[in-house]
Amino acid sequence: MGNKKKSSFSFESDNIFFYIIRRWRFFAAVVIAAVLVSSIVSLLIPPRYKSTVILFPAASVPVSQILLAPGYSGSRVGITSFGEEEEAEQVLQILNSEVIRDAVVKQFNLMEHYGIDTSSRTKRTQLLGEYKKNFSFRRTEFLSIEISVLDKDRQMAADIANYVASLIDSVMNGMKRARAVKAYEIVAREYEDLQKHVNMLQDSVEYMRKMGIPDYGTQIEVLTDQYAQALIKGNSAAARTLKEKLDLFNQFGSRYIALRTNLDLETRQLNELRNRYIQAKVEAEQDLPNKFIVDSAVPAEKKSKPVRWLIVVVSTFSAFIFALIALLFFENLWKKIRREI
Template sequence: MLSRYSLFGLWPLLYRWKSWLLGAGLLALAVSAVVSLLLPNEYASTAVFIPSNPEAIDPDRTLAEGGRLDPGARAEDIDRVLTIGQSQPVAEELIRRFDLYKHYKAGKPGNDEADNYVLYEFMSNLSLVHNERDAIELTFLDTDKQLAARLANTMVGLIDSINQQLTVENRRKVLDLQRTRYTYLNKSFQTTQQEILKARRHYGIYGLEEESRYLAREVIRVEAALRQAEGSGASAATVAGLRRALRGLTEAKTGNRFNLESYAQGLDSVQMMETRMKDLANRMATARGEYESADIALKSRISSLYIVQPALPATRKARPIRWLIVLGSVAVTLGLSVVLIGVLEWYRAPRPLAQAA
């Protein structure tokens, strides 16, 4: 025999309490309908973006590789962006920018209760989700559809800015190193330039066109004239003059600015310093180019996020779903009523007397 309180025996029980169940259902229907109508409409604005690898947005690498940007996102890039987006500094910055204390009617900032309330409301309305297509969906809910869209887009920009700032400090250090290197090379270049000038003055090597040929030609000419004068019986004064001219062209101690001895002594030194100066000039030009590239890289702002879809004002509300609230409230009320009726009937049912031992 079926138990009195089995499912088959429940119908007579419900029939007996039908007026109470109907009243409870109608009351739940009326109350939930009023409550759902009093709830404000909330609108959701969603921005979809893909984070990038920091190496892919490095201006130096980008220029070197022909300006190609790879939108592929790694797991660590996605985790980094999600961490930034869910951080308290980001939330506090957006709360300050959009004056959400006033919007949420929480009072003035600085009060712990008001601060906690606004932060809770903000985080409860925010959703950051990594979807199955390796993109991030940033959704913000608010009663003001325009505010929800603006706040979502601003948050995407703030995440992008913080993500870029993670590498800015290292770029500043690299820029300082390159500036120091360029300054050192420039100073060395100027010092070498002064040393070459001193060597040219000392040895009489000015790099004039055909300077060596001129000395060799003059030495040959004067020496030939001396030999000819000596062989032809020229006067002693003429021979002595030619000998002094020959010594002036060949010996440094005579004081001639152009002479073979000084030229031979200084040629190697001047050529070595010229080689060093050319090397310094090339290195300095390279360092200057690297410094300018690093400076441009530091000042440039290549987005670290690829925006697939900016947040737009919603065209329909996201919540509340009023019919679902009413239906759920009525179902829960009826379910609890049935349980309560069952408990009451169980307590009211007669109990058999305990048998004597």
């Protein structure tokens, strides 16, 4: 039993240290080989360059009301205000959408650029893998958005990053416009219908004016007084003329008042609807940016990947640990076999 305990290896730090010292030639050879191999492998990895765009999302505001509504104070932010967390999350969602990805793939022919066989059944999976590896979108602690692109071509990395940033406006404005145009079409129809009805009322009022009924209330009082005076004076011709006018006013006067009242009411409604019509038109046609660019992407002067010294260090350390574990395992296995023999 005593011999078994002595022959067993203890994994204490002192024992491991002296174990390595006793076999330093072996471990030195492992380290040298690992350094050489990892250095060669790292040199074979093509360099990739990173370009970055930094931007702030714009605040979501009712553009038409801010620009057109006098005295509007429904929001503490304006069209030049930076967005907050909600807007930043919306921009991130847009950046991670298929619309952005497909547009970038098409614009820069990434299938060919990444060397993906277009006849392969897994071509889309391969493309998505490359895309996730080379594209990064994140929100910073300052609520800005960072767009990073890695590519073996430094100029292309910058071009792609700037193009992705430019797509934010076209995609977001397109989504907003699709909804705003529908609203504008509804308001436009209502406005045109009400405009036609107001025009019809105006024509009717104008027709009655030409008939001599411009102001029913005042005219009826004056004509009644004149008619009475004509009767008193025995002026039958004047009385007959005034009687005809009174009959005309009695026939159309109440209708004129109703038309005039209705015209005033619908004119006010038309003015209110016209304001909504103009606002809806502005929302449907507005093309304001949804972002503020802080830093545009420029071609990188130095490569971002691979970090060769890190590859060499990690590979060498991993090889050393693996060699140590393997050597301990096989030596103990060999001792066990010898004891059993």
